[in-house]
């Protein structure tokens with residue numbers, strides 16, 4: 717009976733340790749760097765009219781283009 721308890725304790729400890737390590741490696745939801753959460757100026761693609769952050773757009777002759785349309789026209 718004593719060995720069974722020992723085994724149970726070992727298993728529980730193992731699970732706790734496992735979960736602890738998992739949390740340390742990947743904290744749920746809070747690890748992703750969100751540098752884009754700041755309000756950025758939105759611009760509109762001249763080709764399709766989609767709105768996108770200025771840093772993602774390509775500026776050309778005072779007009780903005782989305783990545784899909786950059787390089788064209």
Ligand SMILES: [Zn+2]
Pocket residue numbers: 761762763764765766781782783784785
């Ligand atoms: Zn576009």
